[in-house]
Amino acid sequence: MILQSTSPFSIRKYSEPEETPNVMTLSRELTPDNMGKVITVHTSSLFDSKQKRFVSDLSISIDASTGLITRVYKRDGPVNDASHPNTIDLRGLTVLPGLVDAHTHIFLHAYSEVSSLNQMRDESFVERVVRATNHAKAALMAGYTTYRDLGTEGLRDADVNFRDTINRGIIPGPRMFVATECIASSGGYETRLENGFPGVGQTAPRISDPADGVDGVRAAVRRRLGAGADIVKFYADYRKRILRYPKPSWPGELDVLFPPDDDAFTGKRNPNILLFTQEEMDAMVSEAKRSGAPICAHAQSPEAVVMAANAGVTSIEHGYMPSEEPLKAMKENNTIFVPTLAVYQVSLGDDSHVMKAILKHIKAAYDHGVKFAAGGDTGAFAHGENVFELELMAKAGIPVPEVLQAATLHGWEACGGDLCGKRFGLLDKGFVADIIAVDGNPTEDFSALRRVKFVMKDGIVYKDEHKRSSLVRV
Ligand SMILES: [Zn+2]
CATH class of the missing domain: 2.30.40.10 (Urease, subunit C, domain 1)
Incomplete structure (x- = not known):
C-alpha cells in the first residue's frame, strides 16, 4: 500500500500491508x-x-x-x-x-468451476465484484497491464465503476477499457430461463441492451457511451435458438428425442443466427465513429463476420468458422481479428476436429495478412492465465514476434488507438x-x-x- 519517498526519491511501488493481508490500498500521492x-x-x-x-x-x-x-x-x-x-x-x-488482453470479462470466472449461465443468473452482485478484484490483481501480476473488457454479463454498467476504482488507484489491476452491456436485437442475447411462466416474476438479470431498427440501434450506441463505455460491442450473430431443441437443464431431465447434431460447424440444434441487418450494423458503426469510440462485433458465422467487417467495425471477436470470405473482408477493411482461441480450447479440448480446424483457419487468416489482436475471452478460464491465448496462437503457427505484437501494439489499436487517450503497447x-x-x-x-x-x-x-x-x- 505504500508509495513512500526515500532519498533522493522513491520509485513508486505497490505492496500489500503485512498486518492486514486482505486489505489492499494503493497510495497515488506524488511526493x-x-x-x-x-x-x-x-x-x-x-x-x-x-x-x-x-x-x-x-x-x-x-x-x-x-x-x-x-x-x-x-x-x-x-x-x-x-x-x-x-x-x-x-x-x-x-x-x-x-501485455494487452483484447477480450476479457472481468466479472466471469472459469466455466470449469461454474457455468456462465449460473454465474450470471445465480451469483450475487457483491460476490461477482469481489471476485473481480482478485481477477484484476491476478492479471496484473501475470504481466497484463491492459484489459479490453467486452461486457459485464449481467452486471449492467458496473464495469464502468470497477474500471474507475483501478484508475483511481484503489485496487491493483490492468488499465481497463470497458463495453458496459453489449447491444443485441430483441431476444438475441438473454439469460436462459427454460421454465419461465407467463405473468410470473422473472428474476434473471438482463445481459444485453436490446435494440432494433436503424433508429433503435443508434439510440443504443448513444446509451452505452452515455453510461460510460469506452468501446461499443454488438452481437452480429448469436446461437439464440437453443430453446428450439433445448438440452437437459437439470440433472434427471430427459433430452428431446432424436435432436439434430450439435457440431459447432454443422449443428442445427443451436446454429449461429444473424441478429442485425446490414443497415443496422452500418448505423451502429457510424454512430460509434461519430462519437469517437471504437466498436467491435461478436461474429461467429462467416456471414456475420463479412457483414460486420463491411460495416467498418474496429474488430471482430471469435470468427471461428473456416471460410475464405470473412478473411478477405477483414483484410480489405483492415479489421482487427480477435480469434479467442482459448475459450474454444477450454470447451472443445485438444482432440476435437473443430479445434484443429479453428487453428488451421487462424493460420490461414495470418497467411492472408489479417491483423490480429490477442484476447482469450478470459474469464471463461482463469484471469492470470491470460497467456494461454498467446500459446494457442503460436500453436496455430503464427510466428512468435507476430503473436507478441498482437498482444501489445495491436491490443492498443483494438482499444481504439489514439481514441484511448493514452498510448501503450510499445516502449x-x-x-x-x-x-x-x-x-x-x-x-x-x-x-x-x-x-x-x-x-x-x-x-x-x-x-x-x-x-x-x-x-x-x-
Ligand atoms: Zn466474450
Missing part, C-alpha cells in the same frame, strides 16, 4: 521529491513491438510524475548506476511492453511506462511468458522478483 524526476530502466533484450524484433542494450527514461516514457536509447557504455535507487536493472531478463517516447520482464527468451522458450518477474504500469512498480534489481523495498 514533491518525485516531481519531474527520472526513473531509468536498463535492459539487455527489449521487444520492439513495432518492428517485431528484439533489440539489445537499450535503456528507458521515465518521468516519475507522469508515468510516461521520455526516452529510449542505446547505451554506449557500461552501466554505472545500477545500484542507484532511481534505477531499475532488468538486464538478464527479456523486457516487453505490458517508445510518449507511451505510458507499461513494462514487464520475463525470465527467458520467448522466441526460444514460449513458456518464458509464464515467468513474469517484473511488472510496471504507468511508471508504478507492482511486481519485482528480479534478484538483480536495485529497487529499494519500502
Whole structure:
C-alpha cells in the first residue's frame, strides 16, 4: 500500500500491508521529491513491438510524475548506476511492453468451476465484484497491464465503476477499457430461463441492451457511451435458438428425442443466427465513429463476420468458422481479428476436429495478412492465465514476434488507438511506462511468458522478483 519517498526519491511501488493481508490500498500521492524526476530502466533484450524484433542494450527514461516514457536509447557504455535507487536493472531478463488482453470479462470466472449461465443468473452482485478484484490483481501480476473488457454479463454498467476504482488507484489491476452491456436485437442475447411462466416474476438479470431498427440501434450506441463505455460491442450473430431443441437443464431431465447434431460447424440444434441487418450494423458503426469510440462485433458465422467487417467495425471477436470470405473482408477493411482461441480450447479440448480446424483457419487468416489482436475471452478460464491465448496462437503457427505484437501494439489499436487517450503497447517516447520482464527468451522458450518477474504500469512498480534489481523495498 505504500508509495513512500526515500532519498533522493522513491520509485513508486505497490505492496500489500503485512498486518492486514486482505486489505489492499494503493497510495497515488506524488511526493514533491518525485516531481519531474527520472526513473531509468536498463535492459539487455527489449521487444520492439513495432518492428517485431528484439533489440539489445537499450535503456528507458521515465518521468516519475507522469508515468510516461521520455526516452529510449542505446547505451554506449557500461552501466554505472545500477545500484542507484532511481534505477531499475532488468538486464538478464527479456523486457516487453505490458501485455494487452483484447477480450476479457472481468466479472466471469472459469466455466470449469461454474457455468456462465449460473454465474450470471445465480451469483450475487457483491460476490461477482469481489471476485473481480482478485481477477484484476491476478492479471496484473501475470504481466497484463491492459484489459479490453467486452461486457459485464449481467452486471449492467458496473464495469464502468470497477474500471474507475483501478484508475483511481484503489485496487491493483490492468488499465481497463470497458463495453458496459453489449447491444443485441430483441431476444438475441438473454439469460436462459427454460421454465419461465407467463405473468410470473422473472428474476434473471438482463445481459444485453436490446435494440432494433436503424433508429433503435443508434439510440443504443448513444446509451452505452452515455453510461460510460469506452468501446461499443454488438452481437452480429448469436446461437439464440437453443430453446428450439433445448438440452437437459437439470440433472434427471430427459433430452428431446432424436435432436439434430450439435457440431459447432454443422449443428442445427443451436446454429449461429444473424441478429442485425446490414443497415443496422452500418448505423451502429457510424454512430460509434461519430462519437469517437471504437466498436467491435461478436461474429461467429462467416456471414456475420463479412457483414460486420463491411460495416467498418474496429474488430471482430471469435470468427471461428473456416471460410475464405470473412478473411478477405477483414483484410480489405483492415479489421482487427480477435480469434479467442482459448475459450474454444477450454470447451472443445485438444482432440476435437473443430479445434484443429479453428487453428488451421487462424493460420490461414495470418497467411492472408489479417491483423490480429490477442484476447482469450478470459474469464471463461482463469484471469492470470491470460497467456494461454498467446500459446494457442503460436500453436496455430503464427510466428512468435507476430503473436507478441498482437498482444501489445495491436491490443492498443483494438482499444481504439489514439481514441484511448493514452498510448501503450510499445516502449517508445510518449507511451505510458507499461513494462514487464520475463525470465527467458520467448522466441526460444514460449513458456518464458509464464515467468513474469517484473511488472510496471504507468511508471508504478507492482511486481519485482528480479534478484538483480536495485529497487529499494519500502
Ligand atoms: Zn466474450
